[in-house]
Amino acid sequence: MLNNLLYILPGITLILFFFNIYWKGNNVSSCILFILTLLPLMDLKVTIEAWGGFKTFDVICYYSLFFLLKDFITIDLKNHTNFYFVLFILLTIIILIGGLASEFPQHTYLNVIKILPIFIFARFYIKECFNDPSFFIKSINALKISYVIALGFLLVQWVVGLKFTFYPELGPNTFDEVTGAIRYPGVFYDSQASGQFMAMGSFIFLFNENNASRKTLALNYFAFVAAIIGIVLAGSRAAFGGFAIGLVIVFFMAARQYRVYGLVLIVLCGLAYSFLSTKTVLFARAGNLSEDYLFRKSIWQKAFDISKEHPYLGIGAENYQKYIKRHAQDQYLEIKEGELLYFDQPENGYLKIMVELGFIGFLIFILFLIVPLISGMVYNLKGLYDNRVAIFIAALACFLVEFNTVYSIWDTRILVMVVSMIVLILTYPVEQFSAPHSNQ
Secondary structure (H helix, E strand, C coil), X not given: CCHHXXXXXXXXHHHHHHHHHHHHCCCHHHHHHHHHHCHHHCCCECCCHHHCCCEHHHHHHHHHHHHCHHHHHCCCCCCCCHHHHHXXXXXXXXXXHHHHCCCXXXXXXXXXXXXXXXXXXXXXXXXXXXXXXXXXXXXXXXXXXXXXXXXHHHHHHHHHCCCCCCCCCCCCCCECCCCCCECCCCCCCCHHHHXXXXXXXXXXXXXXXXXXXXXXXXXXXXHHHHHHHHHHHHCCHHHHHHHHHHHHHHHHHHCHHHHHHHHHHHHHHHHHHHHHCCCCHHHHHHHHHHHHHHHHHHHHHHHXXXXXXXXXXXXXXXXXXXXXXXXXXXXXXXXXXXXXEECCCCCCHHHHHHHHHHHHHHHHHHHHHHXXXXXXXXXXXXXXXXXXXXXXXXXXXXXXHHCCCCCCCCCHHHHHHHHHHHHHHHCCCCCCCCCXXXXX
């Protein structure tokens, strides 16, 4: 239904962006808030794959870098986030050297150009949060708007069917011709990506300002409950597992009085499972856990074997499918009779990073995720952050679980959501939110 707009929407998005900076000013705040508010539109391709496959997000970030260069290059030596700048430089060097040393060096420089936008976004986001304390809340509200847009799209798709989509063709896991089961992808191409986005983003609705009205609290909690429906519709077990881990973190860090409610929720989930096990795609798939695990294990083992053959620099960024076609031609799925799809990732995000960037690149990537998680917990224990930082920690932990089953950060929207959670942990205001949250 909407796939005819696939070639028009990128242009409309960029026109809206230029109207936005004309109306609100050509500054860091307006650019970042535009990205966060219209996040569902940030993965639309502006150029074809032969020309790099650049997306609306990339165009906006490079525009911001060019016209706001002074804000970007200003370095604050007291800023503790400069550690991540060093990590990014090291990662870029690994990608360059690893790509040039691989069997497929053709796209090395292109890959570097394509990872720069997320760094540009993160740096501007961090600097704006430190420069303007009110921006922290503004960015969270913008994320909530984008999440509601994505959730609303998913619910409409649930009602009218899979023809309501941005994409001419959807991922092969959205519809099972044998059982008739549907896993709804929403604004995404792939249902697993939708599940990850729904699960990770749901936690932001648990964050409320100290002076939030009852109406605001009710709307946020209603959206949080609706998000659970979105996770179920996506039919992703990994997303549901990550969501469960995140809930545990919230219950035991953010709101101690909710621990009893957490135990009650576990009991209710058990009852819901026994009732819905034959009625929903998510729970119906639970019976295939053993079979799915054995299938994935074989792919994981092959990927790990490849990483041991290229331990230091890997096979080069975004070269997994090329390598498989040449050296492991048994790694494919037969979508239709005679139509083969070679794996472009080993059904595990961590292994894809390890195979393509080697153990050194993998370690740098892990540091990007683990250091904010640990620092947020440590600052909370020291009393520098109030308990609500657990909400962003939970969202990031949710992603860490989800990423174990699929390499999802190929989608700009998920990558931006992950980076946003990291930024919100790193820039969590110490003084403004140090008082206990009365609404918890």
